Amino acid sequence: MKKAPIQFWDYRWKLVSLVILIFAIAYTGKPAAMISGLAFSLLLTFFTGTNPGEAVKNLKTPLYLLLFMSPFIILTPGRELLWQLPVVKIYRESLDLLFTILLKSTSIILIFNALLYKADLTRLMQAMKTVGIPGKLISILISTYRYIFLYRKDLVKLSIAAKLRAHSKRRGFSHLLTSADIMLTLLVRSYEQSERVQAAMVMRGYRGEFYFAEKFKSKFSDKIISLVVLMAATGIILMENLC
Amino acid sequence: MLNIDNISFAYPGGNPILKEINLTLVKGENTALVGPNGSGKTTLFLLCCGILKEQAGKIEVDGKFIQHKKFNSKISYLFQSPDDQLFSSTIFDDVAFGPLNMGVEKKDIHGIVREALKRVNSEKLSDKSSFHLSGGEKRIAAIASLLSMNPEVLLFDEPTANLDSRNKRKVIELIQCMDETLFISSHDLEFLLETCGRVIVIDEGRIVADGPIREIMSDEELMKRHGLEKPHSLIPHQERHHY
Amino acid sequence: MSICLAGYVGTVALTALGLKKTEQENIPAVAVMGAAFFTASLIHFRIGVTSVHLTLLGLTAIILGVKAIPAILAGLFFQAVLFQHGGISTLGVNAMIMMTSALFCHYSFTLLIKGKHNKSLYISFVAGGVTLLTVLLATVMTSSLLILSGDEFKGLALLFSVSNGTLALIEGVLTGIIINRLLKIKPEMVLS
Numbered sequence A: 001m002k003k004a005p006i007q008f009w010d011y012r013w014k015l016v017s018l019v020i021l022i023f024a025i026a027y028t029g030k031p032a033a034m035i036s037g038l039a040f041s042l043l044l045t046f047f048t049g050t051n052p053g054e055a056v057k058n059l060k061t062p063l064y065l066l067l068f069m070s071p072f073i074i075l076t077p078g079r080e081l082l083w084q085l086p087v088v089k090i091y092r093e094s095l096d097l098l099f100t101i102l103l104k105s106t107s108i109i110l111i112f113n114a115l116l117y118k119a120d121l122t123r124l125m126q127a128m129k130t131v132g133i134p135g136k137l138i139s140i141l142i143s144t145y146r147y148i149f150l151y152r153k154d155l156v157k158l159s160i161a162a163k164l165r166a167h168s169k170r171r172g173f174s175h176l177l178t179s180a181d182i183m184l185t186l187l188v189r190s191y192e193q194s195e196r197v198q199a200a201m202v203m204r205g206y207r208g209e210f211y212f213a214e215k216f217k218s219k220f221s222d223k224i225i226s227l228v229v230l231m232a233a234t235g236i237i238l239m240e241n242l243c
Numbered sequence B: 001m002l003n004i005d006n007i008s009f010a011y012p013g014g015n016p017i018l019k020e021i022n023l024t025l026v027k028g029e030n031t032a033l034v035g036p037n038g039s040g041k042t043t044l045f046l047l048c049c050g051i052l053k054e055q056a057g058k059i060e061v062d063g064k065f066i067q068h069k070k071f072n073s074k075i076s077y078l079f080q081s082p083d084d085q086l087f088s089s090t091i092f093d094d095v096a097f098g099p100l101n102m103g104v105e106k107k108d109i110h111g112i113v114r115e116a117l118k119r120v121n122s123e124k125l126s127d128k129s130s131f132h133l134s135g136g137e138k139r140i141a142a143i144a145s146l147l148s149m150n151p152e153v154l155l156f157d158e159p160t161a162n163l164d165s166r167n168k169r170k171v172i173e174l175i176q177c178m179d180e181t182l183f184i185s186s187h188d189l190e191f192l193l194e195t196c197g198r199v200i201v202i203d204e205g206r207i208v209a210d211g212p213i214r215e216i217m218s219d220e221e222l223m224k225r226h227g228l229e230k231p232h233s234l235i236p237h238q239e240r241h242h243y
Numbered sequence C: 001m002s003i004c005l006a007g008y009v010g011t012v013a014l015t016a017l018g019l020k021k022t023e024q025e026n027i028p029a030v031a032v033m034g035a036a037f038f039t040a041s042l043i044h045f046r047i048g049v050t051s052v053h054l055t056l057l058g059l060t061a062i063i064l065g066v067k068a069i070p071a072i073l074a075g076l077f078f079q080a081v082l083f084q085h086g087g088i089s090t091l092g093v094n095a096m097i098m099m100t101s102a103l104f105c106h107y108s109f110t111l112l113i114k115g116k117h118n119k120s121l122y123i124s125f126v127a128g129g130v131t132l133l134t135v136l137l138a139t140v141m142t143s144s145l146l147i148l149s150g151d152e153f154k155g156l157a158l159l160f161s162v163s164n165g166t167l168a169l170i171e172g173v174l175t176g177i178i179i180n181r182l183l184k185i186k187p188e189m190v191l192s
């Protein structure tokens, strides 16, 4: 399998520079700055070899959410009337807001995707630890990750078992009760398992801190890519303030 | 090697589970632990590695007393379910977890992990996520995650539970090659016959038999009394068919 | 912008508090339970024609106590990483609101059931009621922040308040039911 350029980028540099870029874009509000933010995140998506299909897939959920919210945004009265349609009035502020949310969330999701695409989560956690995130938090994130998948699998099994017993035919309150029971089973199981997982870790010498096997070695190219990203972030902020 | 001296135990608010247990494991010898469900096999193992605290008595491994919740690298416990033991995102991380906590140098980690995985014939699992492994592979990986710490005593809690015959065979071959001191609980008596020379039978909190495994398991009357069945391979009529 | 920044500052402070109250040896347990809560919050409940899923804020706070804070943070982190919804700029504010509400829930629950550990029906009702209040509190905080950030957010604030008000009721009832059953099968999960 061919490695995409983004996977060679040192995790620490990648993490720090992309997070700064995300915050820079989150800070913007003027059209020019927002559009350049989107343009740069698109560039990042293509130049770093991130799978565009993956990016599109990840964009779907938030865009649906936005679509769902848009009538409420549009119907909110503003000051400057743009169009007077038969029933509704469209205000400039509403369209601005919609446009802002759309641009900013798309760019941020694209960058997030570049950060996480085919990323090794252990390495990412290690990078987070080296840039100063507390060890306890890293420990929690690492163990949470694995068990989320385990419990999602459990949840699927439990739901199938419930469906086989005509769970979905039930209506109203009794449906609610069955779902509550599925939830209860999941929580009780996990409570018992949490004690065992903890024992298993303590028994292998765990004392609240995660140690990592690898060392980070940053290359010159890592710094160059990060420099470009940071320059873009600065540019976006300057545009916001000067235009 | 492992010396259990007059151990008694009850869960908080419960009836006594273990009553005045005395036994000594000989270095390098594999010992089987059998008894009906709920007879306290898992409890005894958890006491041996300090996860539970005994109400009376002492446990000693290689001349050192086991202390409650204190890590002791000489003794390791294989959980009944590998999902309690494997929590990292890759098998490499799981196998490296113990040695890293023990303060092994980073440059030596790769060698140790490779060695441990080689011992269980599963070097190819290194980069896989435990989420994508079969039940048999998970069991083997969990064993490797203990071997990497170089323990002298290994406690295996029902290591063949939920395994098909091919994976069971793998575990048997693995155990036959190990020179550590093994204490194995199981309901699979044929498996124990192939891997252990000595058996300890517990029932209602007490040791009711202790001796050479073939001798004790051939004692139909004793086995029946404690809810166990004489293994087929020890029934003379069937043995003739085999050879 | 200043609200978003305040959100991050608050989140950092609350996380520091939560981590301080979480002993080293409890970390794996918090993580495993946190994962379960996260998964459970994906369960859909059918209400009439629509189906909703719950925040489980009350239940998490009642069972995990102050340790709910790191669990909530981990949940939000993976929600962002695995499903990528929720904006980065509002993540801090969201987290802070959820954490404060969770603390409110935990402290009022322990206060109200003090000395009444054997009255399981009473405890269940308290759990339900406190959860209802907690979700309402979180809703009010979010809506006021939305309105504070500008007039154009008023419509969103309204939508949010109405839908979350209904959700609070459902969430309260369900938490009551679940706590009631837990008291029968695993009381140590609720009363420790």
Ligand SMILES: Nc1ncnc2c1ncn2[C@@H]1O[C@H](COP(=O)(O)OP(=O)(O)O)[C@@H](O)[C@H]1O
Binding pocket: B011, B012, B014, B017, B035, B036, B037, B038, B039, B040, B041, B042, B043, B044
């Ligand atoms: N955490 C616990 N709290 C209370 N009782 C327990 C706990 N774990 C096990 N038991 C009880 O202790 C007894 C022995 O259990 P266990 O050691 O798991 O038996 P085995 O492994 O031989 O099947 C059982 O009756 C079980 O119900």
Ligand SMILES: [Mg+2]
Binding pocket: B041, B042, B043, B080, B157
């Ligand atoms: Mg057992």
